[in-house]
Amino acid sequence: MTQTTDAAPRRRGYGSLWAAVPREFGFLILTLPIAIVALTVLATVFFTGLGLITLVFGVFVVVAALYMGRGFGVLEVVRLRWAGRPEIRQPAWERGDREQGFWRTLFAPFVDGHYWLYLLHGMIVNPVVSIVTWTITVVWVSIGLGGTTGWIWESFIPEGNRSVWPVDWAIDRVFPGNTFDIDPRVAENVAGFLLGLVFLLTLPFVFRGLTLLHDVIGRGMLGAWRSEALEVEVAQLSASRGAAVQAEDASLRRLERDIHDGPQQRLVRLQMDLAAIERKLDTDPEAARTLLGEARDQARESLDELRALSRGFAPPLLQDRGLAVALESLGSRSPVPVISELELPTDAALPAPIERNAYFIVAELLANAAKHSGATAIRLRAATRDAGEAxxxxxxxxxxxxHGGATPEPGHGLAGLEERVAGLRGLFVIDSPVGGPTAIGAHIPYTPLAASDPH
Structure with a gap:
């Protein structure tokens, strides 16, 4: 087994080089013609624009040259990908801060360094590099094919008065005064064949090296800058953080409203009942006893409501027994029958913030479905999945x-959930046609905890 494993990489490595030869040869042999066309077009248009820069028309010509440079650069990126190289991530040409009117869009290349790099690549760098790589490609292929096939076609070429044979001359210099009886033509054919064979055997490495040279230059001049990727990531993080803050603010406002409309009103009623009991305790004990029972019910219901509100933030059941059990409990308390499909293994290793947010999202969705949908049945599904690179x-x-028709209206429950999921860098999906059914999904990315991490 070890021998097979060791042999496979060698066979796959050299074989893959030969498999890529046709594409790389097609890329390299077309490089110089394309570079010459790019040089001719770009230099003509750009320097014409510079010559007319004092006129308004010249500015438009320079802008056209920059756009043409971008076009030739994109062509180079596509050709490299066709040659088998990994894709080069191109710059973000269309940015939000540029799309502010026709003139700003038209003259955006003047302030974008990528356009000038593309122009420099197409007008100077690529033509110079292409001359070198194209020449090496033609020479290597010519010597490789010519040397290995020379013994076939050289006999059809008239010798004329040929008096110099390079191989015979070399032998005389290496072995002066030798008496070797060697046919010069045979020696030439053998030497040419060996030289051609060496060039053919090394041809895949040469092609790969020349293609890599173009790829390195293309990535440096035609690819997006790392600062742009960081800028996009920072913008996404800022948006996510803002969405999370807004979602938390909405949650606090909702909690304040729920406390005001629920437990606070019951406590006010309890206070009034206690005052009435105090007044009637001596004059009407039976009425006081009745009011005392009602006060006890008010206290119990207030406690139940406070417990229900606290579950939306840190339910003990979630902390003690995990997300699956907590979701089962939510379904069992729903006034509408809930069918639960939970595919949450015990080793899912979900981070605690993800579990808390998932619990709150499901609680809100179940409450909305029970209050507003007019449904007679609800299906709850929760599962984890490994999306590979995602x-x-x-x-x-x-x-x-x-009856359907659910929409995330600003200030309402679904809009708050959408903000919360966005704050978690997730996806919130609503499919609720008029007439139903309604399907609402929240897809939240997470990083699994190690087995030894506290949960």
């Missing part, structure tokens, strides 16, 4: 058979 995701779906 990472790990937690998928939450709440589907009901109600």
């Amino acid at each position: 990472g790990h995701w937690l998928d939450l779906w709440v589907t009901d058979n109600g």
Whole structure:
């Protein structure tokens, strides 16, 4: 088994080089003609524009040259990808701060360094490099094919008065005064064949090296800058952080409203009942006893409501027994029957913030479905999945058979959930046609915790 494993990489490595030869040869042999066309077009248009720069028309010509440079650069990126090189991430040509009117869009290349790099690549760098790589490509292929096939076609070429044979001359210099009886033509054919064979055997490495040279230059001049990727990531993080702050603010406002409309009103009623009990305790004990029972009910219901509100933030059941059990509990308390499909293994290793947010999202969706959808049945599905390079995701779906028409209106529950999911860098999906059914999904990315990490 070890021998097979060791042999496979060598066979695959050299074989893959030969498999890429046709594409790389096509790329290299077309490089110089394309570079000459690019040089001719770009230099003509650009320097014409510079000559007319004192006129208004010259500015437009320079802008046209910059756009043409971008076009030739994009062509080079496409050709490199066709030659088998990894894709070069191109700059973000269309940015939000540039799309502010026709004139700003038209003259955007003047302030974008990428356009000038593309122009420099197409007008100077690529033509110079292409002359070198194209020449080496033609020479290597000519010597490789000519040397290995020379013994076939050289006999058809008239010798004329040929008096110098390079191989025979070399032998005389290496072995002076030798008496070797060697046919010069045979010696020439053998030497040419060996030389051609060496060039053919090394041809895949040469092609790969020349293609890599173009690829390195293309990535440096035609690819997006690392600062741009960081800028996009910072913008996304800022937007996510802002969405999370807004979602938390909305949650606090909702909690304040719920406390005001629920437990606070019951406590006010309890205070009034206690005052009435105090007044009637001596004059009407029976009425006081009745009011005391009502006060006890008010206290119990206030406590129940406070417990229900606290579950939206840090429910003990979630902390003690995990997300799956907590979601089962939510479904069992719903006034509408809930069918739960939970595919959450015990080793899912979900971070605690993800579990808390998932619990809150499901609680809100179940409450909305029970209050507003007119549904008679609800289906809850929660599962984790490994999306490969896209990472790990937690998928939450709440589907009901109600009348549909759910939309994320500003200031309402679904809009708040959408902001919360956005704050987690997730996706929030609403499919609720009029007449139903309604399917709402929240897809949240997460990083699994190690087995030894505290949960």
